Amino acid sequence: MRINFKETLSSFSSFLYKNQGWIFPIIVLSALISLSALQISGTSAGIYDYLLGKKPVNLIAGKPRPIRSDEWVVTTPFVVSQYNNGMPAKSKDIGIGQDMSIVADAPYTDWSMLFRPHNLIFFLLPIGFAFAFKWWLLSAGLALSVYIFVLFLYPRKYLIASLLGSIMLFSPFIQWWYQSATILPIIYGLLGIVSAIKLIESRCRRTAIYWSIALAYLAVCFALVMYPAFQLTIGLVSLVTLLAILQGRGTLHLLWQRRNLFLIFGSIIIAGTIMGLFLWQHSDAVKASLNTIYPGHRNISSGGFDIFRLISWPLSYLLLHDNNSMILGNNQSEVSNFLLIGLVLMPFLIYLSIRYKSTFSKLEKSIIYISSGIFIFIAIRMFIPIGDQLFSLLGMSKIPHERLFIGLGLINFLLLLVAVSRRSKKLPKKWWKPLTSIQQLIFFAIITIIFSILIYATVRHYDIPNIGPLESVAVILTFSISSTLLLSSYEQFRIVGLVGVLLLNILSTYMVNPLYRGVGITDNEFSRYIMDAEKKDNFYWVANDSSVLSAIMVASGAEVYGGVNTYPQTDIWRRYFPNSANVFNRYAHVRFLFDSSPQKRSLSLIQDDSFFVHISPCDEMLHDLNIRYIVSERPLKSSCLESNRGGIFDGKKIYIYTIKNNSTNTRK
Template identity: 35%
Template sequence: MAVITADGQAMSAGPSDARSRLARFGWTFARGIWFFPALLAVLLTLLTVLQISGSSMGVYQSMLYGSQPDANLLLNEPQLIRSDEWIVNTQLTIAQDAAGYPRINPNIGQGADVSVVVDVPYKEWSTAFKPHNLAFLVLPLDYAFALKWWLIALLLILSGYCFVLVLTPGQYWLAAGLSLTLFFSPFVQWWYQYNTLAPLYYALFIATVFVLLLRSKRLLTTIAWAVLLAYLLTCFALILYPPFQIPCALALAIFCVGHLVERYGAPRTARLRQLVFAAASLVVAGILIGLFVATRLDVINTVLQTAYPGQRLTRSGGFDLAHLFSGHTSLGLESSSSAAKYSLPEKGLTNQSENSNFLLMLPYLIAPSLYLLYQTHRTRRIVDWPLLLVNLAFLGALAWLFVPHLSAFGRLLFLDRVPHTRLLIGIGLLNFIGLVLFVRRLHDQRSALPGRTAIIGYTLALLLVQTLLSLHVVRTFPGYLHLGGFVLSLVPVPLVAYLALRRRFAWATSVLLAVSVAMTAFIHPLYRGTTTLTQTPLSRSIRAMTAEDPDAVWAAEVGIIQNFAYMNGAPSLSGVYAYPQSQLWRTADEQGQQDFVYNRYAHVWFTFDRNPAVMSTTTFTLTGADHFRVNTEPCGPFLRQHRVKYLVTGTEINESCLKLRDTIRYPEATFLIYEFW
């Protein structure tokens, strides 16, 4: 092949020219908008193919096998404290796979609607608005499980990436860095599950699409953004975890109002058309949400009327001020022994997840933000409404946390439905949005800040504040922060603030990201597959007996195996009940005297009476806000009435109605399966 040079002579295009073009394309792609998403997609694909997740299901290895090495554990250690993941969502997901992904799983008690409260895959139209679960309907379990685990991470990172780019176009590496700092926030990692990450990423995607909708000029483009906005709004609503949704929705609303006011100067006709389409998106989303609620209204009403979580209300004030601003000390949470020293039960701070926080920068940028706002208004006669309103919203959140007697304020904004420790997710979202808006304003107003001397003085003041906060943590929780952690805790906020104020955004983001990774890198294990649960001897034994009699009901006496029966496709009375099945338990409590005990989201297992000489009545024991135990006779009427055929226990039962069917021995535990004669 020949090419024509500038002087009209022909010359051949050899391999070196092809390599040169390929290199130019690679360099252009690496500097473009799609490089970071493509890199994330490659990582997602690789981890899915290798069936690697961050699940802590490996806790069963130590429970059952002691110190024997776990071949599926690739890195770090499972987290016992993350039981909502390894004993609830993970095992319910496996149970759905065993049952064929029904919306109403018949194996959980008298049948449980899994489309509310818990996050598991099921076959129904509403799954289209839970895209992270769609893979289960087409892929084998282990691949789909790994894909879901990392897909919610990818969506959170991409939402932050898109949000930054829509406000600061062309800043690809800044967008990548800031979105990664959000993902590696201690709060996000300790609470890592769909119900936590989804409110964040749907809020950021909605904000991004709303901005693009208001900027659109062509009709077809406006329609496309409106359709996407309706879809995202529906996805956000169907998360169905108000304690996290409400704070994120408020943060989203504040930003959208600010941006709408900022766009007030746009041409009236275009602005009106965009608002009409935005309103249409809300209407369409409202119809879809209403259809979802109407088709499971009885279940939703049951959840609302439970003793736990029920309609719990929170009063304003009383939160721990030092804790809110001590996110820079989160390094100590990675060690379980150190984390055990950090506890304030009266404030709701009881474990690593509840104690986790965001590394907050917005409080320390409020003063510079107000200065920027003043300078912008003084020199250009404009107001940065998004930045102003986000800062005011942050101060409003602080008022709710620390100022008592704001009940009217709380009822108006539904904050009284949000426990204080859950409100931190909204504060974290405001922190991210505010940081992006601050960077945008600094880009637009390059000469607004004072000189280096003033910035250094402000940085030293921040260093003093951080030192006092860290000293308070050391004094209040001895043993939580060691010397290295204490020194490291002093660095990030002052250094990031200094670099940001000097407009060294790449360096500021790098420091923020490095510290965030250091505080969270050892939280999750890298774990391969689900065979620890699905191929363990107890699971194989349950499946074999269920194949003989698929309708036989099981009941387990040992808490850690409460879900094993329905996880392996067998009907079970023990297990996690996402909402109460009061009709089931009232058959043993005819007078309803213990309704308060079983009227809740609960982990349920049994205690079987060992005294053949005494026939005890069935009773219920509340062992925790979300745990209750059923005390009953193994040969009594309650189990017979509900067609229970198999009992799983940890110790022997000598009853004439039972015969020992199987004994499963592990190095650290033994399980006995009894069958009714």
């Protein structure tokens, strides 16, 4: 049988054209399934390999990022611990017990897990596959939620939707802050906007009811992310965007129809009831979190933010190199941002929407103006010391200024969407002519000046030594050309500009997170030793000044004091340190520091989210808490400790001591 390749290719092309809306989702989901099947994730848990002197054989590409400690020290150990301990709702292995519902990334057995769908996979697959699936599910969810949102506003703009979904995913802020608390608010915010508009504009009552149920479900999922700094910002921008879209589509008046008000309030009541039940069931942990000094009672005044932290985003690519980890005045996560090209285009879009009214729809004008307004509102909060009462009323007094970047990223996305999707002229045969038009050249000149100022000011302010004139010019021209193309009257040029923006994002973040096979944290000799020892007794372990050893022990299923407490276990600390509430009443990395003869057990604050427990191995507190084992990276000397039972684990010497039962205890 002879195959006609030309005819086959033509049929395949025709099939792809008819089904082009599925190409991007299929690519995304295929990547999700493939990487999960290979147990490959972007975890930085490979750091444990290095710290234990072990060859990182599971590291496929890139390198672990120490600054991503929220992942490899906090969430990953919690996830593995929960899996190894049967996923209890309250873990008895962390101090006197910790409610795991407060940790959005940790799986646990409770009805509320239905509203944390990203964790359900742990009930179905072994840990290696489940961990990888959950990791990439966040990426897939973010890219596809943007894709759905764009197609909702601009049907059949499949290429633009795919590019914008990829741009959002590869943004520096997303990659350096890659976790559920960062990504899920954006996903639920965008899908919530779509659901609310579908509800309001639906002509069928039954369909409207379905969308009302979907909106209630998304609202509960959004609330259970439990990271207000990002939730409040995304919630505010999403609400304003919803009103802007309704106004632009001419359907804002439908919001006030009796049916729609009833269904919207119904969604709010359903979501509020479910959240109320959750808060009542977990009230002790919630109250403990809200009543903390950090972050619960943290208040941040308006104004005073360093503008250079905002304008340094064109140099995000520098953060990929370890020797540049503090080059912009702070660590990579804290200074990471979105590539805010949309904000640079904002005044140009306002000008074009006024000068060429017919090329912008009412919807696009509404998005431009409302987005500009909310940007100004956020900028006032960051830079001008006014309006504290208003911002406090909105809950924004609890949000550190740099966390507001996530709102700027969503505004940036909306402006890019309008810039690339607005009405287009037909490209002339002499396609290069529009590129040399007076208006386009003026735009290019102004934008080049803007980027020159941003980069020159940043380099001078932070005294960055590694950027020469050629590199600066290359960066300026790359950003300027991509931005100018997005202002073209021709869609083909705008898409080229959008591809340029995507490439800039990828080049800024392509190796932020490594590719690592497996989970890593328990794949070592020390973890296996802990697991074997745990089978023999139920005594508690504590590490001497080592977050790494604490994390490994937690992940290995041991009963551990110290490590990360997502809310304070006040029953312990008030009993033994009654006058130190200002130290222990916080989300904290708790680090025990053993001294053979301290004059007095005490606490000392290291930073906002970390404190030391200074204590003797002979202290009665250890026996009261059923602590039997101390592990340390350095030798300890005390008459209350039995000789070292440790040794070399992989390439790391670890000391393991048993506290003597007949020791002379001290209470001070």
